[in-house]
């Protein structure tokens with residue numbers, strides 16, 4: 001039998017004193033293989049280290065068949081999800097962790113703090129972090145994380161999908177692949193919390209879900225930051241972070257064993273809204289946000305009920321775009337003494353989180369108003 005690993009080496013080519021040895025080339029092959037492996041592993045070790053935190057959502061969901069795009073269930077682990085994306089071993093090194101696996105409607109303060117801890121714990125040892133999340137409340141978690149973690153230049157990228165993993169043309173694998181590439185790209189540094197969905201990159205601080213069904217479900221009037229095309233992210237601007245974003249330092253031990261923030265309720269205003277709702281909420285909650293009809297407009301009777309309370313009340317808006325300015329608050333001239341705060345550009349659900357954070361820190365109304373005022377952009 002031919003042994004390919006054996007090589008005949010002639011030491012003396014003289015025929016009479018012919019001398020030769022038979023040597024195995026195995027050690028050479030082994031050495032070469034080991035050297036090659038060392039080079040590739042060195043190359044691999046210099047690739048960015050990316051942490052993936054799985055929390056659930058449609059991106060981790062399965063339907064009954066490939067045509068089902070509603071009524072599916074969260075049923076896919078982060079490991080299974082990663083198995084569905086193209087090979088990324090030449091781009092970065094990956095570690096993953098399943099923080100929870102829920103529809104994002106079930107994300108509460110306990111889970112929010114788990115996500116906060118998952119990100120905080122990964123800051124030192126990774127070059128980028130990706131969080132898979134349901135799209136329904138993704139904007140709230142992204143806003144909370146931007147407001148509470150100082151992650152320096154590290155890219156923190158949220159990603160979700162609109163179709164379950166089992167559907168025809170599921171968007172999850174591509175969205176996740178893009179999010180990982182974005183987190184691993186040095187051009188993504190210094191841009192705050194990012195959201196990667198449907199080939200677009202946006203600021204988590206400003207993004208809003210504007211379509212309950214379509215793949216293009218997020219919108220950001222402050223502008224998309226970039227676009228992902230053919231394995232590459234392209235940014236439209238140099239690195240920039242949201243202006244006026246107030247960072248709250250949280251101490252996790254303060255929220256254990258009961259991970260709760262002061263409760264804040266949202267009232268959605270409408271024609272004939274009942275002013276007594278304000279009294280009912282004020283009895284039970286520590287703060288109130290009202291989605292006012294326009295840029296702070298509410299019926300006189302509702303304004304009067306608001307000004308009669310002692311809890312802080314944030315005037316936000318039903319409209320997705322635009323802002324509520326201080327001058328549109330009732331009694332703007334007495335703003336130092338009144339309990340009402342203008343939300344600026346923030347949606348009611350993000351205003352709720354910001355007010356909760358202010359209450360957590362026991363800010364006065366004036367301090368809370370300054371925090372909200374920062375959102376105006378200066």
Ligand SMILES: NC(=O)C[C@H](N)C(=O)O
Pocket residue numbers: 056057058059102103104105133134135136137160161162163
């Ligand atoms: N597209 C989605 O992810 C929606 C889903 N209900 C969620 O937020 O978890």
